[in-house]
Amino acid sequence: MIRRITAAKGVALATVLGLGLAACASSSEGSPSEEGSANGASADPLKIGTILPVTGTLSFLGPPEIAGVGLAVADINEAGGVLGNTVSVEAGDSGDTTDLSVARGTATDLIGKGVSAVIGAASSGVSLAVVDQFAEAGVMEVSPANTATDLSGYGEYFARTAPPDTVQGAALGAQILDDGHTKVGFLVQNEAYGNGLRDNIEKTIEAGGAEAVYGAQGAGEEFAPGETNFGAQVTALLAQKPDAIAIVAFEETVAIINELAAQGWSFNGSTYFVDGNLSNYGDQFDPGTLEGVQGTLPGAQSGDDFRNRLKEWSTANDNGELNDFSYAAESYDATILVALAAVRGGATDGETISKNIRAVSGSEDGAVEVTSFADGVKALEDGKEIAYKGQSGIGPLDENNDPSSAFIGIYKYGADNNYTYVKSVEGKP
Structure with a gap:
């Protein structure tokens, strides 16, 4: 059933999402970060923003997409985080194209909070309104749901895990x-x-x-x-x-x-x-x-185990009971790709993520297939190129930063x- 979440509940949900992820995160030492530091790139803790529909005509897509990001970050932190640090999330509302001031305000807020990458938007029209704003700030935007052909090859700071x-x-x-x-x-x-x-x-x-x-x-x-x-x-x-x-x-x-x-x-x-x-x-x-x-x-039909884990995360983090799973897998995979790109590049800034996201998706010759963040990190630490094959079943990102197959x-x-x-x-x- 389509549900409209009120603006007040949206603010509360955004707050809970950020706090919930921080609370369930764990940190460990030992992931390599020297290369990024040597190049002058940032090896600070990775901070990911979300610009997803809490309100507006696409608000029914918000809960599964938020759960996808949240579960991915929980899995990343359980595996030791990125470059030895806990990953955190700054959550924001995208609204819809009937009032683009919501998305533009969220973009300004996320940039001000120092995010390196954002997951979203769900609406192609919303992304077209903020993608340049993120790019100018050096923030990598990865949409789990944008399908408009206008966004194919839009720029080095935009990619997507949904096909055009x-x-x-x-x-x-x-x-x-x-x-x-x-x-x-x-x-x-x-x-x-x-x-x-x-x-x-x-x-x-x-x-x-x-x-x-x-x-x-x-x-x-x-x-x-x-x-x-x-x-x-x-x-x-x-x-x-x-x-x-x-x-x-x-x-x-x-x-x-x-x-x-x-x-x-x-x-x-x-x-x-x-x-x-x-x-x-x-x-x-x-x-x-x-x-x-x-x-x-x-997207491929996700398995019962993944759906059950999404439901558990959603209930535990005040994201409501999930009835739809649209773009949850793509949101999960977008988040994992961002984290693996930072690991491969040895830094957590948006430019590093932008330069490495295609590679960890499988664009490099001889890449070994991995199906989890933990396995991807291990292969990268062993000096291998990787092809992350996630829940959505997409192929490696192509030269347009689109899935090569889906x-x-x-x-x-x-x-x-x-x-x-x-x-x-x-x-x-």
Whole structure:
């Protein structure tokens, strides 16, 4: 179910996250830091910031992403920290694109607190608003959820553990074609994420012989982020007699579904969601409303052990009971990659992390595969190059700092308006 966390609770959660991580951290001596110190780079304790959605239209993604970062830092500190020091977290709210002052204020705050890297944002539009601010301060930004193609190769201080929209768009477009649809309507929010993902879905269906009958690229039929009244859009869409509808939106999806239902649309087997609105809605709709709806979510299907550990961390750190796990694995992996990059470079500043993050993801020849922070540190100390293969299943970062390969999960809703895993497809940008 989509949940909106109030601003007051968001501040409390940010405070608890920072304190909770510090409380559960442990420190040990012995990790090499001499190389970084010799080069004049920072070997101070690594401080990571988060710019994740505590409030706004993507707030349902906040808890799993926060848990992913928190669990990763707990694992890092249990393994001895980075370069012999405990890793700490400064937590912040990204808000959404309806009020970018939230994200910009958080970026200013995190930079002022001396973070070397930030995990976030969830929204591509938010990242596009703050990525230059972080880069100018020498802070490495690693997003676990940004998919906009505008961010591919954006700069040396931006990377992501989620694949660009070329991959998810192709996967969802192929699913729509496989289901036999030929006339597809789009309801798309007008910003980088919505437009980019729609463009790639549309490209795929058109290559397969289908057509976009509403909301196509260039038609000017997108809606503003935060829109609540969809009567006119749904009426205009249904007048084109589509046999499928793809909804590329965030929390606006609730109002869209209600309007589609009111105007008699049959959802079963003809409606498609994306990562921005794939959520367990439960009793937010009448039973059976979403039955047969399908959606896509980047990332491999995480195992029960990892999910249970996320749940335990979330409950123990006042992050609530996890019902969704969207981008938790990508958040975990982003944090581990940042820490391993600091270890490889022998320093904890943003420039060092930027210069080493591709290498620890597996870009170097002869890299040995590792699946945990502890194993990665051991291999690096033994003089080996490493390829961190984490929970999300992505391939090494490419020259654009995008995953060179990634899995896209296909999910389907049942009569309880909750989704279950169907299958995964692997793709490349």
